[in-house]
Amino acid sequence: MLTSLLLTAALANDAHLPPLIEWQGQSENLMQTQGPLVTDFEKSGGIDSPNYEQTVAYLHALQKANPTQFSIKTIAKSNAGRDIDMLIASQDGVASAEAISLSKKPTLLIQAGIHSGEIDGKDAGFMLLRDIANGKRDDILNRVNLLFIPILNVDGHERRGEFNRINQRGPRVMGFRTNGQNLNLNRDYTKLDTPGIRAVADVVNQYRPDLYIDIHVTDGADYQYDVTYGYNPAFVSVTPKVTKALDTYVKPIIDEKLQEQGHIPGPLVFVMDKMEFKHGLAGWVAGPRYSNGWGELRHLPTILVENHSLKPYKQRVLGTYVLLDGAIDAMASNADKLAAAVKSSVQSQPKELVVELGYAKEPDFVEFKGIAYEHYFSDATKTKEVRYLGKPQNYEKLPIYWQKDIKTQVAIPKAFYIPAQYSQIIDTLKVQGVELQTVDALTSLNLTQGIIAEHEFAKSPFEGRFRVTPTMEYKTGAYTLDSSWLKVDTQQRLGLLATHLLHPEAPDSLFQWGYMHTIFQRTEYVENYALAPYAETLLKQNPELAKQYEQKLKDESFAQDADSRRAWLYANSPYYDQQYLRYPILMQY
Structure with a gap:
């Protein structure tokens, strides 16, 4: 007792939390x-x-x-x-x-x-x-x-x-x-x-x-649902066949079992405006840094459970038992159908990958089981605050803003080529399960390299790393690779995950997480007494370069800045570090 x-x-x-709606359920047994x-x-x-x-x-x-x-x-x-x-x-x-x-x-x-x-x-x-x-x-x-x-x-x-x-x-x-x-x-x-x-x-x-369930407790607003769960919806999923299989063969069985046992299953959503619930819901879409976004790119049916934090612990734990029991029933009844959806998904990978989404400007609308609330003036915070009242309030048409506006989409290369010196990247790919192949000695290929035109480092660390956001340009040409290079063919089960890990424009790429910060530093320089005579000869022997230089000199700020002129001349000489601001992983299209 x-x-x-x-x-x-x-x-x-x-005592400081909103009042509860009394609960009793069959799951207490x-x-x-x-x-x-x-x-x-x-x-x-x-x-x-x-x-x-x-x-x-x-x-x-x-x-x-x-x-x-x-x-x-x-x-x-x-x-x-x-x-x-x-x-x-x-x-x-x-x-x-x-x-x-x-x-x-x-x-x-x-x-x-x-x-x-x-x-x-x-x-x-x-x-x-x-x-x-x-x-x-x-x-x-x-x-x-x-x-x-x-x-x-x-x-x-x-x-x-x-x-x-x-x-x-x-x-x-x-x-x-x-x-x-x-x-x-x-x-x-x-x-x-x-x-x-x-x-x-x-x-x-x-x-x-065959199914992966990651169990959490959500923060945020008050509502009637005690067990919420979900996965990226089919209309934004990069593996929609897997999502539709979850919608068809798993979710209905889980929901029915929860309802039979006295629980209220709900959608995995968040709130756009925590001060005004009626302004609508945020339809969050997980990227691959999260369990369900990662599972999606692996064609692995993955469910993120977010029990409602304001419900009592006993109620939440019993609801989780029932959810797991429902998932077991669904798997046992539909194992072949789930497996077929996964197999079909692997065999029909897209040619382009959406790597970044933004919230839609116009909402969809959903029914939602909310909780009534009011505003009051807090003597402590000296401003208007929200107070939930512990009474049901059902919304027939609540706005929901899904993350479905495409911000960044990339073409999926046939293959990536990684130089062996990036051993931490290679190790991470191996742990992920991505297949790598050794390149044959002296292989000549037409490849594309990313050039970092602009970049911005985060002002503070996130998850222990200083992230970087680049603006990329690309150059395609002939490259001769030796056996120190490793190839990642994207026509493999984890091709989508590999693309997100290795494409420099993907927000969860290893590049943007800071695995290659050394390419932002120069380690060889030039002395002016050597540069000036060399540059004079270079411009005489290269009329096209001389024409580009004359064009640059029309920029008044450049023309009046000696250091900028020296830097430009050095950057256009063969002595310049050819790896500086060059993305080291090459792509084959």
Whole structure:
């Protein structure tokens, strides 16, 4: 039973939050109060979540209770040296990656705690696995294999406290959003700076799951939905066949099961104006730095769950259990159809890739289950604020502004060519699972190189890196490559992901994340006593260059600036650094 001290603390931490709509659901019957595998969450009455040590202990208790079907694999060590564990559940008792990848049963990858304050998935997954271990849910492993990561961000999980998320109802003590180095793992799916996301890439490549579910808790406005989830919609997806399969074969089954158990499933959307909800919703579209955007480019059906932070922890965890159960039903019933959609998607990759989207200026309209609100003057902030009233308010036509205006679209090359000295890029591609080939010695090719005409560095670091935004020009010509170069053919399963990683105009390219900052620095210079006589000879021997120079001199500021004139002459000499501001990865069209 919940002690009066715990109850007082829980109420105190909720006092500043909007009032609740009373909830009761059939899913409450999923909780157990007796038996050796009652979870810490259940023991607390649905308000607590175990710490790392207790979590690992319970994971091993599950495995001990069902050793023929459960096994545990450490998929990585965190920066602080903690194990990141994954439980593998298979009726056949074979836990190897090869066996799971070749299994005739579909495989579901469940990931919890990427933001470890948002830990609903851990406690829901433990309840589900407990029900398998004690024989209550024998049906599950008859139909699917499960991969369960209870805490991905293990270091952030142990930065625990009662005051980590001011707008979230529980658990009473929760972890922190970022890891021990203050990096957000759900911004790391392209650059792979964290051990956790590198491990996820490895798991996906080795075990080949058929569905990937990443469980979060959302911030923002109040509304009636307790479980919201989604993926990039078909009208903006680069792999629309996979999206349509999720719409057709997965979402209806999950929604029906949630509704039957007393939950209200909703769309994955955010708010355009947090001060005025009726101004509409933001239809966010994930890029590949996020789990669901990354999964999209891999043709991997991926669902991002965002439980509603203002709903009680118990309600959210039970809703997550039901969602996972619905996903299992959907996979088991439609495995062949999902697989066929993925296969067709891989075989019909586009010739162009949209790499950046903006919000539409004109909205679409949706029905939405909101919460009534009012404005008031706050004595503390001395301005107008929003107050949600805890009463349903349904919108028949609420505006929604989707990110569907194309800002940047690139042609997908036939291949990229990477010089061997960029070993960090090559290593990252290999971890991602992108296939690379060694170039034959002295291969002559017609290739395109990007030239950085302008660039702007971010004024402050983001996710530990100083990002750069370029304006590109391109030059095509003959290049002779030797066997130190590596080729990335885009006609492969991960061709779309490779394009986003390697094209310089893609916002989540390794280039824009700062993998190639050395091309912005010059390391060889010229002395004026050598440049002046050399330039005089150069201009006499090259009439075309002399004509360009005369044209430049018509610019008054250039004509009056000796340093600018010297810089131009040096830049147009063969002594100039030919790699300065040249994108080193070549493209073949």
